[in-house]
Amino acid sequence: MNSLIESDNAAFAYAGRTVVKGLNFCLETGDYLCIVGENGSGKTTLVDGILGLKQPCAGAIRYRPDLRRSSIGFLPQSRDLDRDFPANVSEIVLSGRLGHKGLAPFYTRADRRAAAEALMMCGIKDQKKCFFGALSGGQKQRVLLARALATAPDGLKLLILDEPMNSLDPAAKSDLYALIAELNSCRQITVIMVTHDVNTALHYANKVLMLGSEQVFFGTSAEFLQTAGARELLRDACADNCAVCGLDHRPQA
Amino acid sequence: MPELLNTIFSYEFLTRALGVGLLISLCSALLGVSLVLKRFAMIGDGLGHVGFGSLAVATALNWAPLALSMPVTVVAAFFLLRISANRQIRGDAAIALLSASSLAIGVFVISATTGMNTDVDSYLFGSILTLTSADVVLAVGLCVLVLGLFVVFYNRIFAMTFDERFAQATGVPTGLYNSLLAALVALTIVVGMRMMGALLISSLIIFPALSAMRHGRSFKTVTWQAALISTACFLVGLLASVHFATPTGASVVLINLLVFLALSISARRRF
Numbered sequence: 001m002n003s004l005i006e007s008d009n010a011a012f013a014y015a016g017r018t019v020v021k022g023l024n025f026c027l028e029t030g031d032y033l034c035i036v037g038e039n040g041s042g043k044t045t046l047v048d049g050i051l052g053l054k055q056p057c058a059g060a061i062r063y064r065p066d067l068r069r070s071s072i073g074f075l076p077q078s079r080d081l082d083r084d085f086p087a088n089v090s091e092i093v094l095s096g097r098l099g100h101k102g103l104a105p106f107y108t109r110a111d112r113r114a115a116a117e118a119l120m121m122c123g124i125k126d127q128k129k130c131f132f133g134a135l136s137g138g139q140k141q142r143v144l145l146a147r148a149l150a151t152a153p154d155g156l157k158l159l160i161l162d163e164p165m166n167s168l169d170p171a172a173k174s175d176l177y178a179l180i181a182e183l184n185s186c187r188q189i190t191v192i193m194v195t196h197d198v199n200t201a202l203h204y205a206n207k208v209l210m211l212g213s214e215q216v217f218f219g220t221s222a223e224f225l226q227t228a229g230a231r232e233l234l235r236d237a238c239a240d241n242c243a244v245c246g247l248d249h250r251p252q253a
Numbered sequence: 254m255p256e257l258l259n260t261i262f263s264y265e266f267l268t269r270a271l272g273v274g275l276l277i278s279l280c281s282a283l284l285g286v287s288l289v290l291k292r293f294a295m296i297g298d299g300l301g302h303v304g305f306g307s308l309a310v311a312t313a314l315n316w317a318p319l320a321l322s323m324p325v326t327v328v329a330a331f332f333l334l335r336i337s338a339n340r341q342i343r344g345d346a347a348i349a350l351l352s353a354s355s356l357a358i359g360v361f362v363i364s365a366t367t368g369m370n371t372d373v374d375s376y377l378f379g380s381i382l383t384l385t386s387a388d389v390v391l392a393v394g395l396c397v398l399v400l401g402l403f404v405v406f407y408n409r410i411f412a413m414t415f416d417e418r419f420a421q422a423t424g425v426p427t428g429l430y431n432s433l434l435a436a437l438v439a440l441t442i443v444v445g446m447r448m449m450g451a452l453l454i455s456s457l458i459i460f461p462a463l464s465a466m467r468h469g470r471s472f473k474t475v476t477w478q479a480a481l482i483s484t485a486c487f488l489v490g491l492l493a494s495v496h497f498a499t500p501t502g503a504s505v506v507l508i509n510l511l512v513f514l515a516l517s518i519s520a521r522r523r524f
Contacts, residue, residue, distance in 0.1 A: 051422045074422045085290060085415055088471040095412040099423035105405045131470040151423070 004029055004067055004158065004190055005050065009059035012045045018057065019045045022214040027207070029157070032184050032191045034205035034221070036198050036233060041211040043194045044077065047162050050192065070099045071157040073148030073189075075164050078141065084133040089143050092132060093118055096150030118150035122179065138172025145179070159183065161193045165200075173197070177204060198233050257492045267495065269389055270381035270448060274487045274505075276392040277445035278457055280399040282483030284438050285458035286465070286476050287414045294462075296333045296435075297455035299348040299355075300442045303329040305376055305451030306355030306362075313366040319391070322443050329355075330439035334431055356451075379450030379502035381491075391444050399437055403476070406430065411472045449502040457483065460509035467516035486512055 003026040011021035020042025027033055035043050048054040049061055051074060073096070096118065097111040119125045122142040127135065132143065141164055149156060161180070165173045181204045184191045195201045202208070208224040210217040216229050224230050261267040281297075288294055304326045311321035329351065336347045359376070375383060403410065413420040413427045421427050438458070446454045461483035462475070469475035490505030497504075 053418075053421055069424055072422075074419060076416065076418045076422070081416060082290065086466050086469045086472055086475045087411070087415055091411060091472055092415065095408065095415065095420070096423070098409060098412055098420065098425055101408070105408070107408065133470075147419070 002064070003027060003062075004031075004064050006062045007059070008062065010049065010056040010061050011058040012042065012049050012054055013057040014045070018213075020211055020213060020215075021058065023059065023061075024215060025207075025209055025218040027190055027192070029190055030184065030188045031207055032181075032205045033193070033207045033209060034198070034201045035192065035194045035209045035211065036196070036201075037211035037216070041213065043211055044162055046211070047160055047192070047194060050160060067157055071152050071155055073151045073156050073159045075141075075144050075148045075159075075161045077162045078144060078164075078166065083140070087132045088128070089119070089124065089130050089132060089135075089146075090115065090128040092143055093128070093146045093150050096147035099151055114153050115146075115150045117153040118146040121149055121153065121183070122146040136172070137168050138175060141168060141172070141176055142179070145176070149183075156187070156189050158190045158192065161191065161195075163194050163196065165195060165197045173200065177201075180204070198230075254492070257496055260495060261491070266382055266384065267491075269384045269386065270501065271488075271491060273384055273388050273392040273444070274381075274448060274491060274501075275484050276396040277441060277448070278461075278483040278487040279480055280392075280396055280437070280441045281445065281454075281457040282461040282479040283399055283403050283476065284434060284441060285462040285483075286472075286479050287410055287434060288438065288458060289462040289466075290414050291417075293334065293337050294455075294459045295345060295348050296330065296337060297438060297442065297458040299333055299352045300326055300330055300439055301446060301451045301454045302352035302355040302359075304355075304443050304446045304454075306357075306359040308376060308446070308451075309359035309362045313362045318447075319387075319443060322446075323440065326439040326443050327436050330435035331432060334435040359451075375450075376447070377450050377452050378500055379446070379448050379453060381448055381501050383447045388444060388447070395437070395440055395444055399441070402433065402437065407476075410434075414472070449505065453502040453506050456506045456509060457487075460506070460513055461486070464509070464513045464516050467513075467520040482512060483509075 006026040007023040010023040012019050023046065035046065037043055045054060049056060051072065052069065093115045094107055094111060097107060097114060100111070116125070119128055122145050124139060124142050124146060127139065132140065135143065145164070148159060164176060168176065177200060180191060180193070183189045184204070193201060193205070202221050202225070205221050208217065208219065208221055209215065210224070210229050210233070217224060217227055261271055285297070288297060304322050307322035307325040308318050311318045314321070333348055333351065409420065409425050409430060412423070413425055413430055417427050442454050445457060449457060461479040464482050465475045465478035469478050486508045487505050490508040491501055493499065493508065494501040494504040
């Protein structure tokens with residue numbers, strides 16, 4: 001198997017009710033996949049499936065043999081996090097190393113080195129002793145991204161981001177997009193990003209997976225922009241005759 | 254102060270109360286940090302009530318109190334943890350339901366079997382006279398377990414308290430750790446309940462964590478400060494109760510309240 005991840009008609013269900021089905025897509029090293037769709041369309045469920053937290057009720061998701069749990073970085077939705085949790089940046093980023101620890105109780109020097117490298121990659125090295133609650137929204141997301149990168153700063157193969165841009169101001173969003181794009185292009189880390197911020201994400205992603213209660217579209221960003229689904233999805237986000245995506249969203253005669 | 258300590262060490266029941274109290278305060282503070290931060294604090298309160306109900310039933314059946322209340326409270330802890338974690342069920346309502354039902358069963362059973370001759374007050378509000386040397390052994394065993402858990406699994410406890418989904422994704426068996434925490438909380442409550450009282454035992458879990466969080470800016474600091482505050486408050490509360498002849502449970506809770514208020518005020522001035 002050459003693809004990093006391949007979904008073969010996978011479906012996921014909760015309590016016997018199918019949430020999303022007919023998932024057929026594949027990702028190669030260095031791809032940047034944007035997963036879009038309405039709320040409740042199964043985006044987070046698919047992320048759980050890719051992470052192995054949820055088993056498909058039909059079909060299968062296959063991984064290239066060299067893609068292990070310890071080479072996958074994950075940034076979950078942060079709306080469930082207690083923003084005033086008493087933790088400093090260093091404690092949070094180090095917890096990204098747990099996947100390597102097995103039953104070993106303490107962090108080693110190598111773990112601390114990996115955390116320091118992840119902090120540096122995210123440009124927050126100077127804030128490692130800072131109280132998480134005192135940071136801005138953008139800095140907090142960088143801390144969570146550093147935690148994901150600390151999993152394997154040198155050997156990270158896949159970075160999964162579940163709505164990382166939620167509640168960030170435009171400047172922080174732009175910084176975070178640039179950082180993720182740099183990780184994708186310079187380090188060849190495959191990126192999977194669940195997002196509602198479709199128009200901006202399409203600037204960076206080379207592939208798009210659109211979900212309804214089943215797979216609506218999978219293909220390149222350029223192909224996606226030609227679909228009715230894209231027109232529908234971008235209508236609310238873009239102004240008429242949008243300069244961002246190049247589509248004319250004005251009602252068609 | 255030295256005189257008071259001399260008094261405590263000259264009475265066996267007071268020495269037992271001091272030992273059990275310090276150990277239970279330490280355990281409940283350590284477990285409480287995680288419970289409070291995961292917004293499961295009310296589980297402690299619910300379990301206190303379940304403990305009271307099962308203690309009353311054990312007394313009515315003439316069984317050893319802990320033989321029934323330990324397994325019942327541990328099962329209730331698993332149940333409450335599951336419903337609190339399940340967002341489809343109203344966890345707070347379920348805890349209130351279980352608390353009120355357990356309290357009603359306890360009072361009903363005591364009333365029906367002994368005509369309220371049993372001192373219900375000592376169950377509800379605690380009594381240091383009820384502690385035996387078996388309680389001391391249990392408290393030591395429990396403390397070894399809780400301290401061991403925190404030393405060996407501290408990093409995993411932090412990760413799953415901060416962000417359970419991420420911890421799960423990195424391979425931490427969060428369900429197992431949650432169950433272990435729930436079981437230890439239940440045991441801590443059962444062992445400490447007869448001294449502190451079913452209605453007051455949860456304060457040992459909640460107050461130290463909240464007090465430590467007023468100033469603590471890292472999980473490690475909050476954890477050790479909660480342990481320190483909890484044991485110090487128990488010691489001062491016990492000494493105060495001996496000196497002023499006041500109920501021990503209530504005295505310890507009031508000292509905890511004073512510390513919480515003082516730290517809250519100083520935190521406001523600081524930030």
